[in-house]
Each structure stands twice: as structure tokens, then as C-alpha cells.
Amino acid sequence: MSDRLSVFKTYKLYVGGKFPRSESGRVYEVTDSKGNWLANAPRSSRKDARDAVVAARKAFGGWSGATAYNRGQVLYRVAEMLEGRREQFTREVAEAEGLSKSKAAAVVDATVDRWVWYAGWTDKIAQVTGGANPVAGPFFNLSSPEPTGVVAVLAPRESSFLGLVSVLAPVIATGNTAVVVASERAPLPALSLGEVLATSDVPGGVVNVLSGGTAELAAPLAAHQDVNAIDLAGADEALAKELEISAADNLKRVLRPGPVDWAATPGTERLTAFLETKTVWHPTGSLGASGSSY
Amino acid sequence: MASAFEYAPAPESRSVVDIAPSYGLFIDGEFTDAADGKVFKTVSPSTEEVLSEVAQAGEADVDRAVRAARKAFEKWSALPGSERAKYLFRIARIIQERSRELAVLETLDNGKPIKETRDADLPLVAAHFFYYAGWADKLDHAGFGRRTTNGPSGANPAPLGVAGQIIPWNFPLLMLAWKIAPALATGNTVVLKPAETTPLSALFFADICRQAGLPRGVVNILPGYGDAGAALVAHPDVNKVAFTGSTAVGKEIARTVAGTNKKLTLELGGKGANIVFDDAPIDQAVEGIVTGIFFNQGQVCCAGSRLLVQESIHDELLDSLKRRLSTLRLGDPLDKNTDIGAINSAEQLARITALTEQGEAEGAERWSPACELPGSGYWFAPTLFTNVTQAHTIARDEIFGPVLSVLTFRTPDEAVAKANNTQYGLSAGIWTEKGSRILAVAGKLRAGVIWSNTFNKFDPTSPFGGYKESGFGREGGRHGLEAYLDV
DSSP, X not given: OOOOOOOOOOOOOBBTTBOOOOTXXXXXXXXXXXXXXXXXXXXXXXXXXXXXXXXXXXXXXXXXHSOHHHHHHHHHHXXXXXXXXXXXXXXXXXXXXXXXXXXXXXXXXXXXXXXXXXXXXXXXXXXXXXXXXXXXXXXXXXXXXXXXXXXXXXXXXSOTTHHHHHHHHHHHHTTOEEEEXXXXXXXXXXXXXXXXXXXXXXXXTSEEEEOSOHHHHHHHHHHOTTOOXXXXXXXXXXXXXXXXXXXXXXXXXXXOOOOOOTTSOOOSHHHHTTEEEEEEEEEOOOTTTTSOOO | OOOOOOOOOOBOXXXXXXXXXXXXXXXTTEEEOOTTOOEEEEEOTTTOOEEEEEEOOOHHHHHXXXXXXXXXXXXXXXXXXXXXXXXXXXXXXXXXXXXHHHHHHHHHHHOOOHHHIXXXXXXXXXXXXXXXXXXXXXXXXSSOSOEETTEEOSOOOOBOSXXXXXXXXXXXXXXXXXXXXXXXXXXXXXXXXXXXTOOHHHHHHHHHHHHXXXXXXXXXXXXXXXXXXXXXXXXTTOOEEEEESOHHHHHHXXXXXXXXXXXXXXXXXXXXXXXXXXXXXXXHHHHHXXXXXXXXXXXXXXXXXXXXXXXXXXXXXXXXHHHHHTXXXXXXXXXXXXXXXXXXXXXXXXHHHHHHHHHHHTTOEEEOOOOOOOSSSOOOOOEEEESOOTTSHHHHSOOOXXXXXXEEESSHHHHHHHXXXXXXXXXXXXXXXXXXXXXXXXXXXXXXXXXXXXXSOOOTTSOBOOSGXXXXXXXXXXXXXXXXXXX
């Protein structure tokens, strides 16, 4: 081994497809599970949160309007890019969560596979949750799911990578755009994920990643009038209640926190939590009314 | 302007319904007084005649009803689905048998025309119970349980427990059906609070539960005011809250259940856009506009209360619309020829009056057909406003009355932008002969129910509910089961 001095990475936010520092200029020390310094992560401000919402809103039309097939391809591309960075994420997850190298590698593998799982859902969820309704009258009647809009996601506190992807991927798979607040204690895998997304054909603004104080960032997101939903996975009980009250102001869809085994294959509940159902009616007319049976 | 033909009165007989001078709360299978002995009067909005005196539930009664429902839950949820189904089929059939009586009762207590209660409300009520009856033993097929190739995994669809349900006064029995049918089919038990101005049909429903032999405590009915509703929402032993009503109350409920495990569905206000393109068949569109805003005196959360008309046909469409409005018959709701009945309450009439006065004050142009209003009761003539801008209060706030705001647009993009420019997202209408335009516009509208070349159609198989501040969750169809299952 050479004595070469390594090059540190400045970890930055991922907002609107760019990598800004916090507008506040603040950073905080991120340490590994033993307390050793790892990096200075941006401590995002309320303004950063609002900027991220603007970026997510701007991206919503294009992303929700993309074909489900296209979204599936883009999500699969994320998995491809991750696959090539497995070593980097294994190191980051090992440091963040205090895991052995082999255990961290298993977590990263599961995370890549989770992206693949959700990539396959993009063009199937509409068939599972929507469909024709046999109304008692001469009408064509069809229910289809549509994305709710801009979703604020509080990533799980402990599972810094598998948990993060498990809450983020279902949000964007269905066409929502996301503002993600990374685990406060272990934000580095999330910030690195931004670098992967930026090189994976995910349009800028579809996913925005903030690091910093969860409570400090979650409060303005839960109260934001242009945020349509919030996933409280990373909030403790007291914070979750406070945020849910605040979210009622514009009737955000709220996914409450609960115990989740991130390693288990998920159900569809994180997909359906941020879907609306649109039902369209149209008269069918009455061909054959004269008695013809074709 | 054409006027209505002269018709001889054709009143439906009210002898088909026997309203008792007083009613109690329905708790644990029995009618009972309120703990504090409070009562309130329910009046006929078309005459202000007192119909009956009804026990008024308070916090102690809510607690008693929730305990009855909790006690009943154990056996009810353990019944085979096929047995629960048969109870619901019984209820559906008894509603059909008693539909004329219930239609007259509803018209008396609510003020809406008998034509509507007879031909819309009651058939839909029975259909709703019939539809959900069939689900009770098929929940494993509803797609909520998880099955993998390795065998069963994850939880089977299970009921939540006690459902606290609060319904509005605009479709009293139909909203009861939307709430109770899916709740019982999925194995929950129910405490339901009807609106204070329309308690009677829910109390008659209690009698139907008795006739059907429904086990005691499975359905509890608590007539009362907002304080009883608030107590029900806040009760710690309620597992599910379902509310239909105003957006303001819906937000308050969402705050109340924050931090609990209570599952919540809200069906709230709307400001539906009814979009008419220049190639629409005008006569059909006019009928759709009338249905959209004057059905049930416009006291409909999904009413098409904003007419968006393409500029090039504005004058032609308005002429036809005004001509049509001049033929609407306003008067005795029990008369079979009546199109427009009474406003449900003095309070609602005052709200409609205030908002329309504000519309005038803000500069919109008001028009109503020549229309004689009865001397007693609560009445409001069909009204439309032209020269309305998006900033006007009457284009933004839900009026919940027979008042239509007319706006114009030039391009489909402008129509969509204006239609979506609202805090609400419940319904919308599209009128055009061009299929691709219907699908393109329907795809862009942020609303839960889109009626194209029709309006205000409802069916138990068709999910209903809103986007944005019109609430969340769906009622009706397979989707409607989710609100009552632990999935």
C-alpha cells in the first residue's frame, strides 16, 4: 500500500438536479458508530427545504406525465448505477451503521434489489389498484391511480440506506416527486445516493435530498401548502404527532411511522399511500338498441 | 323567455310515513333517552313544521354507544363473512320494500324533491347495501391480503374495530349507506351520528336493523350536534373515523386523530368545474349543467358549481341555459313535478344569501328566472352569475346552494388551468364530442371523479372521493373496502 493521502469528498445536498451547499452555510459533524469523524454534512435550513419543494413541484408534471414504462427504465437504471458503486456504499453503510463489511455488503445488495423490485412496479400498480367499474347504467366507468404530487419523506433514522431506498423508491415509482430528509445521524449514504440519481436519467427535481436536523426540516415541510403528502417513517412519536397536526392544514396524506422490517419484501402499501384514485365516466350510447345482436 | 307549463298539483301522499312525536338514541339495539335528557326538534325545511323531537346525544351517550359497539364487535367480526352478507342482503331488501316510505320521510326532513329521493337517493341506498353485502365473504379476493408463490404471507384483511361515522344532511340516508354498508361488510361495528337537521331517516334505519334481526350493538345511531361528533372522533376506543362534511371540520378531525392509530377517511367540500367546449352538443350540455348545479338545490359536495364555457359559445350557451332555468319548478318538495325543493336549514339559507350578496358586491352579474318563492320555509331561487373572475369569492368558496358561477376560457390548456385553480379536487365535468380531448383533459384535471358528457352520476361500484382539500380515501367499489380494513 502506498502512503498516498486520500482525497476527501465534500458531501453536498441534491436539489433540482444540482449539488448545492446549504444556503445557510451551516454544516454539522457526522461520525461513525464509534464517534470518529467522517465528514461535515450540510445542515439544511427552512429555506433549503422550500427550495427543494419548488424543485419537486417543477419536476412533477414531467415525471408524472412520463410513461410508466419509462419510469421503470429510469428506476432500473438507478439499480445499474448502484451496482457499480457497491463498494463505496458498503463502506458508507458499514461506517454509518456500525456493521461488519460483509453485513454492510448484504444490506447494499438488498438495497439494489429493492430498486429493481420497485422498478418493476411502475407499470403494474395501475392494473392492480385500478380497473373498470360495472355501474348499473349505460356508462363506461374507469378508475385509475394517479400520483398525489410532492411528497416529503423523512427517511428512517437507523436504516440509512436500505430503509432510505425502501421509502423513497415507492414514492417516485408511481410518479410523485420527493423531498427526502436523510437520517440525521447517518446522512452520508443518502447524500451519495444523490450522486447516483444524478447519473441515472432521473430528471432533476424528482428526488431532492436534504441533510440536517430532522425536526428542523420536517416542520416547514409538514406545514408547506405545496406539499401534498408526508411519510413520517423517520419521526419519533412526539415529532410525528406534531407533524401530523401541522399536515392537516392542507390535508396532506400522512403515512404514520411504525415498526418495519426493512429487510423483508414490502407489500404495496408504500406505493398506494401516495396515490389518488381518479374515476372517469362516459356514456356508452346504445348500439344494438333496435334489437340487433350483431 | 319561456315559462313553465301550468301543471295541476301532484303531491305524493305523506300518509305512507308515520313519524312518531319523539325519538330516542339507538344504542345497543334499543331506543333510549340521552343521559342528560336533552332533546332537539327537527323541522320540515319546506314548511318549518316541527316533525319530531329527537334525543340529543352528548359525551356520555357517545361513550355508551362506543362501549356497545365494542362489545358487539367480538361476535360480529367473528361471524363467517357469508352470514354477515345475509344480514346486509336483508337490510337491502327491507330498504327496497320500504323505499316509498323512506323517500317521503327524507323529503319531509331534508326538503329535497320527492322526484330525487324516490328516483336517486333510495335506489342508490338499497344498491349500496346490496353491493357491499356481496363483498362480506369475498374479502380475501379484494386484493388487500398478500399472497406469494411461497404460500400465504402477511395479514389477511381484518376489520379495524369500532367505526365512528359522521354524515351530513344533504343525502342523509345515502350517506348512511355509504358509511354503514362497507363497515359492516368488513366486520366492523358502527356508531353513526347523523346531521342535526336530518336525524329521522337514520332513526328509521335503526328500525330496519331491528327488522333484519341485526345483532344488538352492531349499529348505533346518535342524533346530535357537532359536540357529539367531536366526542366520537376523540373517543379513545374508536378505531376508525369516517367523515363527510365541510373541509374546515375535516381538518379539525385530522388534527384530533393525529398521533393515534385511528384510520381516517374524509369526504369534504368541492368547487367542481364543468367545462363546455365549443363542439359540445348544447342541449345536452345545458341538461348536464342544470343537473350539475341544481340537483338537490346545489347542496352537493361534487356539484358543478363553476361553469367554464369556451368563449366562442358563451352567449349561445347562456341563452339556452337561461331558457331552461325558466322552466324549472320550485315549490312543494312532495309534489312529483317539483324540480327545486327547499334549502335544508335557515342557517344554510343565510350562508347562500351572504355569499351571493358578496358575489354582487364584488362585481359579478346576477341573474335568476322569474320565480315565486313560498311564504314559509327556506327557499332560494336558481341563480347564476356571469362576469365572474377566478379571484371572486363565488368562484373560490363552496356555496353549497343553487348558485352557478360562469367563467370563460379560450384554449383547452386555459380550461384545465382554471379548473385546477382551487384548493378542492372532488369532481369535474367535460363536454365535447371529441374523444381524444376528453381523455387529454380528464388526464390533466386534479379531481377524483370526472364526468364526461354527463354529470352527477353515482353507483355503488364506482369509487368516489377527492384530491387535495376535498379529502382522502374512497367510498364505493372495491376501493371503499380499504377504509375499513387493517391493510
